[in-house]
Structure formats: structure tokens, C-alpha cells
Amino acid sequence: MELRVNPTRMELGRLKKRLQVARRGHKLLKDKLEEMMKQFLGLVEENRHLRETVEESLSEAFKGFLLARAQMSPEFLTGAIAYSKHKLTLEAGIQRRMGLDVPSFEITSAVEAGKGLPYGLAQTSSELDQAILLLLDSFGPLLELAEVEKAVELIAAEIEKTRRRVNALEFVLIPQLEETIRFISMKLEENDRSTLTRLMKVKDIVRGRDL
Numbered sequence: 001m002e003l004r005v006n007p008t009r010m011e012l013g014r015l016k017k018r019l020q021v022a023r024r025g026h027k028l029l030k031d032k033l034e035e036m037m038k039q040f041l042g043l044v045e046e047n048r049h050l051r052e053t054v055e056e057s058l059s060e061a062f063k064g065f066l067l068a069r070a071q072m073s074p075e076f077l078t079g080a081i082a083y084s085k086h087k088l089t090l091e092a093g094i095q096r097r098m099g100l101d102v103p104s105f106e107i108t109s110a111v112e113a114g115k116g117l118p119y120g121l122a123q124t125s126s127e128l129d130q131a132i133l134l135l136l137d138s139f140g141p142l143l144e145l146a147e148v149e150k151a152v153e154l155i156a157a158e159i160e161k162t163r164r165r166v167n168a169l170e171f172v173l174i175p176q177l178e179e180t181i182r183f184i185s186m187k188l189e190e191n192d193r194s195t196l197t198r199l200m201k202v203k204d205i206v207r208g209r210d211l
Contacts, residue, residue: 005180007183012185015180015184016181019177022169022174026170029169032162033162040159047152057138061131061134061135064131077128088108088139089107091108097151100154100155100158105143105146105147107139
């Protein structure tokens with residue numbers, strides 16, 4: 001379906017320039033889409049690896065908590081973890097990934113000198129100690145996983161938006177421009193032939209009068 005335009009040479013020139021811009025934009029968007037897909041697949045793989053790491057770490061930590069609960073009285077267990085000596089600070093910011101603003105997180109821990117655990121070691125089991133350490137170690141990968149998952153979500157939306165623009169250019173606008181250019185060219189050629197025919201008739205009439 002061609003665009004509705006006046007079949008003039010000026011309009012033909014304007015549409016040809018518009019077609020050049022559309023083709024150039026289509027190529028740039030398609031190149032961008034291919035690059036985004038490459039990086040997106042890399043992020044998906046990174047996301048998978050981080051998720052496996054975090055799930056494994058949290059699973060081991062929860063196992064340790066279950067063993068500690070079986071070995072310690074509820075009062076000692078609650079008392080050990082209720083009054084933490086760790087102070088954790090979470091800072092949220094923005095980082096750029098593939099031209100998009102993606103959340104970033106940074107966690108800092110203020111620990112008393114010589115204290116690797118957030119409680120005293122008296123009357124706690126080694127299973128609880130190990131579980132707490134695993135849980136602390138999982139905070140970093142867990143926040144990194146949150147960053148990557150949000151990046152994957154945002155980039156997937158951008159890829160879909162870019163794909164729609166590429167398809168709109170490739171299957172709608174560019175074919176419409178090409179068809180309209182052909183239509184105008186045919187009309188102009190037809191007008192040129194009609195004009196030439198009229199001129200020849202006029203020339204024949206003039207010659208007949210001269211005779």
C-alpha cells in the first residue's frame with residue numbers, strides 16, 4: 001500500500017531522501033539489535049551462574065541452621081543471632097549497561113576488630129558458625145544477582161522495543177516508500193508520454209497548416 005502523496009517530481013525527490021534515511025536507520029538499528037543480543041546472552045549466562053552460586057550457598061547455610069537448631073536450645077540459638085555485632089550498610093546507585101540505567105548495590109560491613117562472626121563464640125555450635133559465615137559470604141553474590149537480573153529485564157525490554165522498530169522499518173515503512181516511489185515514477189513517466197504525444201500532435205497540426 002503506497003502512501004497518499006501528490007505525484008510530483010518534488011515529492012519524488014523528498015521520498016527518495018526519506019527512503020535513504022529509513023534504510024540507513026534500519027541498518028543502524030539492526031546492528032544495534034545484534035550487538036544487544038550478544039551482550040544479552042552473555043548476561044543471561046552470568047545470571048545463571050550467579051543464581052547457581054547463590055542458591056548453593058544459601059542451601060548450605062540453611063542446612064547449617066537446621067543442624068544448629070537440632071543441637072542448641074532455642075534460647076541460646078535466639079540469643080546468639082538476636083544481637084548482631086555486625087553493622088551492614090547498603091548503598092544503591094545507578095550504573096550504565098548498554099546505554100541503560102541499571103541499579104547497582106554495594107554492601108559494606110563494619111565488624112568489631114578480631115570478630116569474624118556477629119556474636120560471641122560461647123555456647124554456639126560450629127554448624128551455626130559455618131552457617132552464619134556462609135550467609136554473610138552470600139550477600140555480595142546475592143546483590144550482584146539482583147543487579148544482573150534487573151539488567152536482563154531492562155535489556156530484554158529494550159531488545160523487544162528495538163526489534164519492533166526494525167520490523168516496522170523493514171516490513172512497513174520501507175516497502176511503503178518503495179511502492180510510493182514506483183507509483184510516482186510511473187505517473188511521471190505516464191505524464192511525460194502524454195505530454196510528448198500532445199506535442200507531436202500539435203507539431204503535426206502545425207505542419208498540416210503550413211502545407
